[in-house]
Structure formats: structure tokens, C-alpha cells
Amino acid sequence: MIPVFAVLQVLLGAALVTLVLMHSGREAGFGGIGFTPTSQGGTHIVERNLTRLTVLVSALFTANTVVLYRVLA
Numbered sequence: 001m002i003p004v005f006a007v008l009q010v011l012l013g014a015a016l017v018t019l020v021l022m023h024s025g026r027e028a029g030f031g032g033i034g035f036t037p038t039s040q041g042g043t044h045i046v047e048r049n050l051t052r053l054t055v056l057v058s059a060l061f062t063a064n065t066v067v068l069y070r071v072l073a
Contacts, residue, residue, distance in 0.1 A: 005068050012061040019054040 002068075002071055005064060005071065009061070009064050009068060012057060012064060016054070016057050016061055019050065019057055022050060023054065
């Protein structure tokens with residue numbers, strides 16, 4: 001059971017790093033190569049969904065960290 005949570009932790013960590021880089025400004029991270037849409041005056045729907053996905057992945061990462069701690073301790 002531990003290897004499943006360990007692999008999941010690595011995948012969630014990689015996804016979280018990717019999502020955070022996508023949030024970077026226009027000239028930094030993945031935002032600099034066109035992955036983050038820009039809009040005129042307001043938050044674009046894709047940006048809001050990206051934020052929601054980032055929050056979801058970070059919550060899963062945190063929960064998996066707690067599970068790994070409980071299993072290994």
C-alpha cells in the first residue's frame with residue numbers, strides 16, 4: 001500500500017509544480033510560452049478553472065502527505 005501512495009505523491013507533486021508554473025506571469029514559467037490566456041479587464045474563465053484545479057491538486061497532495069505520514073509513522 002505504501003508504494004501506491006508514494007507514486008501518487010510524486011505524480012501529485014509534479015502536477016502541482018506544473019500548475020503553479022502555469023500561474024506565473026506572462027514572461028515567467030509556462031505563462032511565457034503561451035499556456036496562460038490573457039483577457040481584457042477581468043479574470044478569464046480558463047484562469048479561474050486553472051485556479052480551481054490548482055486548489056484541488058494541492059488539497060489532494062496535502063491529504064496524501066497526511067496519509068503517508070500516518071502509514072509510515
